[in-house]
Amino acid sequence: MNDTPGWAAPGSAPSDGQNGQEPPASGPSQPADQPGQTGTPPSGPGPKWSKEQPPPAQWPAPGGPQGAPPQAPPPPPPGPGWGGQPPTGPGGYGGPGGYGPGPGGYGPGPGQYGGPGGYGYGPGPGGHPGWGGGWGGPPPAAKPGVIPLRPLGVGEILDGAVSTMRTYWRTVLGISLTVAVVTQIAVILLQGLVLDNSTTADTLNDPDATVDELTRALGDTVIGSGAVLLITLLGTIVATALLTTVTSRAVLGKSVTTAEAWSDARPQLLKLLGLTLLLPLIASAAVVVGILPGILLGLAGGGDGAVALAALGGLAGGLVALWLMIRFSLASPALMLEKQGILKSLTRSTKLVRGSWWRVFGIQLLATIIANIVASIIVIPFAVLASAVSGNGMSSFLDAGAGDLGWTFLVVSGIGSVIGAMLTFPITAGVTVLLYIDQRIRREALDLDLARAAGVQGYGTGVPGPTPGS
Numbered sequence: 001m002n003d004t005p006g007w008a009a010p011g012s013a014p015s016d017g018q019n020g021q022e023p024p025a026s027g028p029s030q031p032a033d034q035p036g037q038t039g040t041p042p043s044g045p046g047p048k049w050s051k052e053q054p055p056p057a058q059w060p061a062p063g064g065p066q067g068a069p070p071q072a073p074p075p076p077p078p079g080p081g082w083g084g085q086p087p088t089g090p091g092g093y094g095g096p097g098g099y100g101p102g103p104g105g106y107g108p109g110p111g112q113y114g115g116p117g118g119y120g121y122g123p124g125p126g127g128h129p130g131w132g133g134g135w136g137g138p139p140p141a142a143k144p145g146v147i148p149l150r151p152l153g154v155g156e157i158l159d160g161a162v163s164t165m166r167t168y169w170r171t172v173l174g175i176s177l178t179v180a181v182v183t184q185i186a187v188i189l190l191q192g193l194v195l196d197n198s199t200t201a202d203t204l205n206d207p208d209a210t211v212d213e214l215t216r217a218l219g220d221t222v223i224g225s226g227a228v229l230l231i232t233l234l235g236t237i238v239a240t241a242l243l244t245t246v247t248s249r250a251v252l253g254k255s256v257t258t259a260e261a262w263s264d265a266r267p268q269l270l271k272l273l274g275l276t277l278l279l280p281l282i283a284s285a286a287v288v289v290g291i292l293p294g295i296l297l298g299l300a301g302g303g304d305g306a307v308a309l310a311a312l313g314g315l316a317g318g319l320v321a322l323w324l325m326i327r328f329s330l331a332s333p334a335l336m337l338e339k340q341g342i343l344k345s346l347t348r349s350t351k352l353v354r355g356s357w358w359r360v361f362g363i364q365l366l367a368t369i370i371a372n373i374v375a376s377i378i379v380i381p382f383a384v385l386a387s388a389v390s391g392n393g394m395s396s397f398l399d400a401g402a403g404d405l406g407w408t409f410l411v412v413s414g415i416g417s418v419i420g421a422m423l424t425f426p427i428t429a430g431v432t433v434l435l436y437i438d439q440r441i442r443r444e445a446l447d448l449d450l451a452r453a454a455g456v457q458g459y460g461t462g463v464p465g466p467t468p469g470s
Helices: 154-167 168-193 197-205 211-251 258-299 302-325 331-337 340-352 357-391 406-444 446-454
Strands: none
Touching: 154 168, 154 211, 154 357, 154 406, 168 211, 168 357, 168 406, 211 258, 211 331, 211 406, 258 302, 258 331, 258 340, 302 340, 302 357, 331 340, 331 357, 331 406, 357 406, 406 446
16 A cells, blocks of 8 residues: 555555465465564464455455455545646655546546546546536636626626615715716706896797897807706716726725815816817717718709708718717726826727727616616606796796796706716716726736735636635
């Protein structure tokens, strides 16, 4: 028998000098550890030994019938990390008499626990799969924060955005509420003190209004809508910048205060403003280029053909604009998290989206639909309530430009808008940031850097490390 810490397969190591031959007539010797019998075997069996003994190296299994074929001892239980490559060497788990490949071992080979004729706890003929590489599957991915550090599915991205809002609700809702309140107060003051909706509405509804009056009224409407849109856009930029920092820290399982988020995001706010204003200009330019041939043909007297050409060109331009917006949709988190410039962030977004346009489009569309549904569930009841308490009836709800809305309507509907924005800002910003992180994990193995930043030990080294939060 080999003096190794592991089990030796029965029948694979014959006694010294026998090599499978017939035993001598005198029978087997007593155990070697008996006092006074080491070295020279006795000439006959001891007084307490049976005269009929099996030949050496062919002992039957305990409890088995006389003359039964040798049986193997039970395999050892799987220890931590079972399924990896065992150490090799004589007397070890991978050498002769050990658990790995070689004579008498549990690895591949004739009569072994994984080869032909063996019990095969691993791959091989006659084997029982389970204790090899397929035991339990790979270890779960590390999850130090709101997402596991691996390529994400659609549900995991949405769940990560919601989990960020639920786990760090003080910071997330505090940022969203502050930005929504400031934005909505500015919009209410603008609509109540500056914009004259009643005069504009009367002019637009007057069938006897002149062309100059209609043009002036339309201009006032466009200016008022643009001012409201600009205020809302500024609020969205600030909320997106702050929530990007919060979400990126939430991936690592680290909290961040509002002051820390502001300190980290403030240097990039002007660049984010420029990026946010540049994207609509790019989309508008694509649409204008599409309808320009129709406009030129109309000026040349093209008639109905010019109108059709302009319509087709506008449709094509709209599709190009949509394609560009999705390609540039990850520019905002690239600008904030990588501290890039505007053009560099556009290039980064294009690289990350390349080959995954439909996936990014589908996730962004789904997040937008969910955010709009949540906002509508909250905003519409407040708008109906505002119409009821303001005394204008449903006319002010159905047509916001029909007459003077009044302060009551503006305040009550503004409260609903604040609540809706407070809940939708984290969803849209969180999905965009997590989608950016997911694309970098798929293309650039960002999960390794994230694991190191989160303090996960042994991640990516082949040794399963701890999976906190999984």
